[in-house]
Amino acid sequence: MRQHITIKDIARIAGVSTSTVSRALSNSPELSEQTRQRILEICRREGYRVNALARSLICNKTNVIGLIVPEMTNPFYAELSLGIETHARSLGYNVILCNGQNDAKVTEELFGFLISHQVDGIILASSQQDAGTMIQKLAPRLPAVLLGTPALVSGDEVNSVCIDNLAGGRLAAEHLLELGHRDIVYLGNRPNSLTHQLRLRGFTEMMEKAGITPQVIDNPHGCSSIDIGCALSRKLFANGCSATAIFASTDSMALGVLQAADEYGISIPEDISLLGFDNIIYSALPKIELSTVDQRKQLLAEATVDLLTRIIDSDEQDEFTHRMIRPTLVSRSSCRASKK
Amino acid sequence: MRQHITIKDIARIAGVSTSTVSRALSNSPELSEQTRQRILEICRREGYRVNALARSLICNKTNVIGLIVPEMTNPFYAELSLGIETHARSLGYNVILCNGQNDAKVTEELFGFLISHQVDGIILASSQQDAGTMIQKLAPRLPAVLLGTPALVSGDEVNSVCIDNLAGGRLAAEHLLELGHRDIVYLGNRPNSLTHQLRLRGFTEMMEKAGITPQVIDNPHGCSSIDIGCALSRKLFANGCSATAIFASTDSMALGVLQAADEYGISIPEDISLLGFDNIIYSALPKIELSTVDQRKQLLAEATVDLLTRIIDSDEQDEFTHRMIRPTLVSRSSCRASKK
């Protein structure tokens, strides 16, 4: 860090006190317009920039929100981050974007980093079971919102925003049932993720109403990805798969299914229909054309930021809010009517 | 921001001065091991966390690097960011990741934000012509590295790291020539991007050696994307396209070409071969299988962070370094031998 020009330098040049410079900068009303303009002009000329560290230290407010996402390379989180950052900026907040790398230890360090830097609030995007507990433990007094997992269900005392995964699972089931599928695989259930359990429950409940018990394949890893989806599908296809449709727990997993299907000479949707969850941009590619459940990232992002800033402003910590967004089904060409 | 526990509180509890607590925390040698342990234990118990604002203010060092990328939703930058963050963390630096949103005004604001927050250095990832000038103007005294554009060529007094785009263009040309293509389109040249001009020059020079003049289609937008690639290709295909191969300026653009080709009933690679540039993860998808020039993001990321931290440590500002990484060709199935 090089020595910057300070308020003291400006004061000396202008022949006033540092208090006056400070007042000019913060648009304090108790100051003659003439003095203010003269000082601001000097600041401009000298390239003065307020030291946010010093200002925040004294104001006890940084106007910075910390955002932790589990992985930046997953386009779902990339798109979500963009929405959060844009909306936060429009409300006067800057966002420090942190990459948890799907690692509890890294995530814990990031909490420490953010708290040390006195952020006004934290958003933790996660579908991990213990995400709510993590917030409670690591940032007990800080305004925080859990994004992607319903804290209401987990019983943690934290605020949360997520889509209605139960409804999402139902939507998926309805779509496949309408297309006449009866032999169906749910691929990639993560037993340690509340989000994924709800997704699965909505799906199986709707299926069972139709007298169908889908085959469920668990994903033992802590995250979803193309590679994991591919590995699980290979195992499925290697043993001979009778199913006419696969519901993948996320779009990334579905992309992995596509890859494995390709290797095994299985055509999608000719041989097997494939349905995803998230609606990342790559699902819309012409060669992919993945039918999927849309998480409505824009709505999620705005609801999360709105909630967090409200908590920050209200200074209220005895009450917790849970907001759920309704998902929608996006039908493309990876699902078609069952021939059986 | 809620009131945190401070060094003063710890001092009171431990019955020592704040100086002693500070020394215990910073592992100062001039302190009895017993006292240190006792104080650290109290800090742990009370959940004390140093106020990074205050510490940085006094140390004149934040151990924070600012990273500005043009768009987070482009997987190339998402992957690059991940590499930068990981490597920086291993060197003791935290990264504030900022999304320039392909907007000069937003980018300028981000510079202000980062400088105000006293970052030790800035990385600007950009392929915009004026990126070097921007650094010079907005952060004249701050350690900075331009990533993705060769400042050496633009003549700006800034450090830079990028791949050898000239060589990348040549690699692309060689690959298509070897496959027997002679009627070739370069799609998506950005006249305002030095990076893209070099890429084009390497490509056309190699082509002209073989007596071929490729058709060049400009991208008038300030960035590359699936949508832009698709729009440009639609125009190309609508007018009837005789080319046997298309070299897209980036993988995102190539994905757009795939989409347009699909709409016009053009098969890739059967009718037209397609070559990209970047090697984003989605290019490896089975249904995509895009041949491309690899930017070697990991090497780029490490070289950039190493250079920046060296500048920060050295306090040297009279000398500028430019590092170039050699690209490689990744041959998948979107390119095949020309039938003509």
Add this chain to the structure above:
DNA sequence: CTGAAAGCGCTTACAG
């Protein structure tokens, strides 16, 4: 080995 004091760059009551 430990403490009192000064100071990082800023803001804001408190006087005048």
Add this chain to the structure above:
DNA sequence: CTGAAAGCGCTTACAG
């Protein structure tokens, strides 16, 4: 309308 003074939470010479 303007300035002197105190203070945000910390670190670090300077004494002892």
